[in-house]
Amino acid sequence: MAEKVWFVTGSSRGFGRLWVEAALERGDKVVATARKVEDLAELSRSYGDAVLPLALDVDDRAAVFAAVEAAHERCGRLDVVVNNAGYGAFGAIEEVTEAQARAQIETNLFGALWVTQAVLPILRAQRGGHIISVSSIGGIVAFPNIGLYHASKWGLEGFTESLAQEVASFGIKVTLVEPGGFSTDWGGSSAKHADEMPEYAEMHEAAKARRKTMKPGDPNATPAAILKLVDSEKPPLRLFLGTMPLPTARQRYEERLATWESWSEVSVAAQG
Numbered sequence: 001m002a003e004k005v006w007f008v009t010g011s012s013r014g015f016g017r018l019w020v021e022a023a024l025e026r027g028d029k030v031v032a033t034a035r036k037v038e039d040l041a042e043l044s045r046s047y048g049d050a051v052l053p054l055a056l057d058v059d060d061r062a063a064v065f066a067a068v069e070a071a072h073e074r075c076g077r078l079d080v081v082v083n084n085a086g087y088g089a090f091g092a093i094e095e096v097t098e099a100q101a102r103a104q105i106e107t108n109l110f111g112a113l114w115v116t117q118a119v120l121p122i123l124r125a126q127r128g129g130h131i132i133s134v135s136s137i138g139g140i141v142a143f144p145n146i147g148l149y150h151a152s153k154w155g156l157e158g159f160t161e162s163l164a165q166e167v168a169s170f171g172i173k174v175t176l177v178e179p180g181g182f183s184t185d186w187g188g189s190s191a192k193h194a195d196e197m198p199e200y201a202e203m204h205e206a207a208k209a210r211r212k213t214m215k216p217g218d219p220n221a222t223p224a225a226i227l228k229l230v231d232s233e234k235p236p237l238r239l240f241l242g243t244m245p246l247p248t249a250r251q252r253y254e255e256r257l258a259t260w261e262s263w264s265e266v267s268v269a270a271q272g
Contacts, residue, residue, distance in 0.1 A: 058111030091194025180244030
C-alpha cells in the first residue's frame with residue numbers, strides 16, 4: 001500500500017488523536033492540527049518528521065487556507081483530509097445564547113467548510129484524494145438538549161452530500177463518518193453548556209437519565225475502521241461507527257416514511 005499523506009483537524013485528543021497515531025504507526029505521513037500546537041508535542045517526539053504539527057483554529061478561514069498551503073508545500077500532496085475538529089453544545093433551543101449558537105456553527109459547520117474549500121484545488125489538480133468529515137448519528141436524527149449541535153451536523157451532512165456529487169468527476173472521494181456514542185471527551189471538558197432554565201428541568205433530567213443508560217463504544221476500536229475506509233477503492237458516502245446508529249436510524253426513517261405516506265394526499269394536492 002502506497003504511503004498516504006493525511007491532513008487532520010482536531011488532532012489533540014479523541015478520535016482525531018487515535019486516527020493520527022494509527023496512520024503514523026503504519027508509515028503514513030500526517031499534518032496534525034490543533035488549536036494549541038503544544039498539545040501535539042508528544043506526536044513529534046514519537047514520530048519525528050513523519051508528522052507536521054500545526055496550530056489551527058478552524059473558525060479562522062484565512063488560517064485554514066494558510067495551514068493547508070503549508071501542508072501542501074511540505075508534503076507535496078494531500079491524500080486524506082479529515083474534518084474532525086468540533087464539540088458538543090448542550091442546551092434547549094430557548095436556553096442557547098446567540099454567542100453559543102454562533103460558536104457551535106462556526107466550528108462544526110463552517111470549520112469543515114473552510115478546510116474543504118482550501119483543499120479542493122489541490123485534490124482537483126491531483127485528480128484524487130479523500131475528504132472525510134466526522135458527523136454523528138446526530139447528523140441524521142435529533143434528540144432534546146443538543147439542538148444546535150444537530151443543526152451543525154445536519155448542515156455538514158447537507159453540504160457534504162452535495163460536495164460528493166460535485167467532485168466525483170475529479171476522482172475525489174467523500175465520506176461522512178457518523179459515530180454513535182463513544183467514550184471520548186465530546187460531552188466532557190470540550191463541551192459547552194447553556195444556563196438551564198427551570199422550565200426545562202424535566203427535560204434535562206430525562207436527558208441525563210438517557211445518557212446513563214447508553215453503553216458507549218471504545219474509541220480505540222475505531223482506527224481499524226478508518227484505515228479500512230481510506231484504503232477502499234469505493235468508500236461509502238456514509239459510514240456508521242458503533243452498534244447504536246443503524247437501529248436508531250432505521251426506526252427514525254420508518255417513522256418519517258410512515259408520516260409522509262399518511263399525509264401524501266395533502267402533499268399531492270399541493271402540487272396544483
